[in-house]
Amino acid sequence: MADGPTINTIAERAGVSIASVSRVLNGLPTRQETVRKVMAAADELGYVRNAVARSLKSRRTHQVAFAMADVGNPAYLAMLRQIQPVLKAAGYRLVLHSTDAVVEDEIAVLHSLGERYVDGLIMVPLRVTEAHLRMLATARAPVVIIGSVPDGTRVDNVRADSRTGVRLALDHLHALGRRRIALVNGPLDTVPGAARGAAYREALGDLDLPYDEDLVRIGDFYRADGARAVAELLAARPDIDALMCANDLIALGALDVLRAAGRRVPEDVAVVGMDDTDLAAASWPSLTSVSLGSAERGKAAAELLLERLQGGESDPRVVTVPPRLAVRASTAGPAYGKYTDGKYTGETHAGGKEGGA
Amino acid sequence: MADGPTINTIAERAGVSIASVSRVLNGLPTRQETVRKVMAAADELGYVRNAVARSLKSRRTHQVAFAMADVGNPAYLAMLRQIQPVLKAAGYRLVLHSTDAVVEDEIAVLHSLGERYVDGLIMVPLRVTEAHLRMLATARAPVVIIGSVPDGTRVDNVRADSRTGVRLALDHLHALGRRRIALVNGPLDTVPGAARGAAYREALGDLDLPYDEDLVRIGDFYRADGARAVAELLAARPDIDALMCANDLIALGALDVLRAAGRRVPEDVAVVGMDDTDLAAASWPSLTSVSLGSAERGKAAAELLLERLQGGESDPRVVTVPPRLAVRASTAGPAYGKYTDGKYTGETHAGGKEGGA
Numbered sequence: 248m249a250d251g252p253t254i255n256t257i258a259e260r261a262g263v264s265i266a267s268v269s270r271v272l273n274g275l276p277t278r279q280e281t282v283r284k285v286m287a288a289a290d291e292l293g294y295v296r297n298a299v300a301r302s303l304k305s306r307r308t309h310q311v312a313f314a315m316a317d318v319g320n321p322a323y324l325a326m327l328r329q330i331q332p333v334l335k336a337a338g339y340r341l342v343l344h345s346t347d348a349v350v351e352d353e354i355a356v357l358h359s360l361g362e363r364y365v366d367g368l369i370m371v372p373l374r375v376t377e378a379h380l381r382m383l384a385t386a387r388a389p390v391v392i393i394g395s396v397p398d399g400t401r402v403d404n405v406r407a408d409s410r411t412g413v414r415l416a417l418d419h420l421h422a423l424g425r426r427r428i429a430l431v432n433g434p435l436d437t438v439p440g441a442a443r444g445a446a447y448r449e450a451l452g453d454l455d456l457p458y459d460e461d462l463v464r465i466g467d468f469y470r471a472d473g474a475r476a477v478a479e480l481l482a483a484r485p486d487i488d489a490l491m492c493a494n495d496l497i498a499l500g501a502l503d504v505l506r507a508a509g510r511r512v513p514e515d516v517a518v519v520g521m522d523d524t525d526l527a528a529a530s531w532p533s534l535t536s537v538s539l540g541s542a543e544r545g546k547a548a549a550e551l552l553l554e555r556l557q558g559g560e561s562d563p564r565v566v567t568v569p570p571r572l573a574v575r576a577s578t579a580g581p582a583y584g585k586y587t588d589g590k591y592t593g594e595t596h597a598g599g600k601e602g603g604a
Numbered sequence: 605m606a607d608g609p610t611i612n613t614i615a616e617r618a619g620v621s622i623a624s625v626s627r628v629l630n631g632l633p634t635r636q637e638t639v640r641k642v643m644a645a646a647d648e649l650g651y652v653r654n655a656v657a658r659s660l661k662s663r664r665t666h667q668v669a670f671a672m673a674d675v676g677n678p679a680y681l682a683m684l685r686q687i688q689p690v691l692k693a694a695g696y697r698l699v700l701h702s703t704d705a706v707v708e709d710e711i712a713v714l715h716s717l718g719e720r721y722v723d724g725l726i727m728v729p730l731r732v733t734e735a736h737l738r739m740l741a742t743a744r745a746p747v748v749i750i751g752s753v754p755d756g757t758r759v760d761n762v763r764a765d766s767r768t769g770v771r772l773a774l775d776h777l778h779a780l781g782r783r784r785i786a787l788v789n790g791p792l793d794t795v796p797g798a799a800r801g802a803a804y805r806e807a808l809g810d811l812d813l814p815y816d817e818d819l820v821r822i823g824d825f826y827r828a829d830g831a832r833a834v835a836e837l838l839a840a841r842p843d844i845d846a847l848m849c850a851n852d853l854i855a856l857g858a859l860d861v862l863r864a865a866g867r868r869v870p871e872d873v874a875v876v877g878m879d880d881t882d883l884a885a886a887s888w889p890s891l892t893s894v895s896l897g898s899a900e901r902g903k904a905a906a907e908l909l910l911e912r913l914q915g916g917e918s919d920p921r922v923v924t925v926p927p928r929l930a931v932r933a934s935t936a937g938p939a940y941g942k943y944t945d946g947k948y949t950g951e952t953h954a955g956g957k958e959g960g961a
Contacts, residue, residue, distance in 0.1 A: 482946030589839030
């Protein structure tokens, strides 16, 4: 494609100065005759008043960035699904950043706000470092953080409450009569791993159940890790009657092993996942799972940011989204729908619409 | 935030003309003394040379748009997961458009290319209308279409082959001895619905199986629609021995009903889905599914676009991604992994990593 007309070629064609063209295109007061000449030249040259030039004037890009670790992570996708329509309805385009779980990438995104390619940013940091806090203090555009930030940080902030989430799950299992509840956790040097481990221990205490190190297994957050951990656990402690899993993929791995080992779910071992992804409802038996409100957190973050973009100057706000327990067949829900005379009644919720593009 | 310094305030401070500031900031030849004055004034005023100003000069935004119907659709997400890293590695930001399956929204995205807020566009249109073709013919930036376009359209194009995909599934079911293979399809006025219906009929013909209207059911592309259709089908035609489903959600609904009706999968009825989403491996029995290569199509589209952005001037190219059949327990795969002495062996693949942000 050939280069289009520029401010310089318009000035030449119109026989006026570059400064005059700049004034006209930026809507500054200019003599009528000059305006006429510049607009005529711009039209003749096929000049399209572009978004970049407009934003130079208004200092608005009508773009908002969303930065998270990994586009493939269902929790972030649940946020994205909510953020996108809220911003679209308000006339903002969404710029997507995937930071690959690299802190330096997150810092670079914060730094790039100085380039003014977006009007604001929603970020889900893996953990909030000193470098984050320094960048946040001088950010050149409004930022909303999904995740916890240290007290006193001057930034809008949307939080989950995984501690209460784990507590809901353990209360549920306890009420079902389970007393040997194991934890299959992710790495303890991640924020979710550390938080879930501490919450498990605390909830056991509140329920007057002993904390038993043998019942805690650590792997990564994938299905194969869950399977490996539960296979070892079953050999070491065949008496377990419930599994609290740190996410849904780990729980799917647990179901694989329990099935292969001939343990009935939930009769012999009840299983709970976390994040309540689409996979929970798709699995069999369908999976009871703690929802940490990813969708709600995304929506809240988008709304907080919009308020700032519309000029809200209030103090930083903290929104905490309460967890929910989605009870399904892996603990206590009905295992089967009913089929009679050509009609099926039962839960059939899973996922978004698929058209198969 | 207060407005930062502008070209006008810099000119005032430097005691030079606006045109001079413009020349300096755009890197055009200017007297050394003027350059020095402008840069000093810009520094004093805390002027940050911004991305918008840079792109005015270079006519590059270093942004690429991806436009699809629905952020919640796993097939588009599979594309997005591949597009994002390819563009990121090449230094492009990704702008996401969700068109909500509205043709006018797609046209608006094509039209907005005239605003030059992106350097290029990858689009998955629901169907290609006359209005699309008009906009494509005069697009102000390179476009890659994922989906079919009419022959002779001057646009890079990445296609799936759902016809061969359906054929792979029916060959597989036929080889397993199935002869009463029903189709649970989506609406026939959608591109995938129409294509899958035609492919089913053609494949039956090639296999010398009769086409029986009773065995074809139409609903929407959701799990509940699949359940409803299969419940009716079981009542009308209890002799079916296989189900070809137009996507994975429909197939999950089919599994729900078959389980409730006491039909064993795959012994009594084999089930095949399409799109090979994460849900296929998460379900139980795990679901045999036709992959139409969403991930591969996304990657191919991103690579085609990058070539154009790097100045490639070749004729429009068409890339067709061949389908694959992922065989799992719902037709012929092993139903169980194995557990022995604290070790589990079996398939545990599903989904991306979840950290639970």
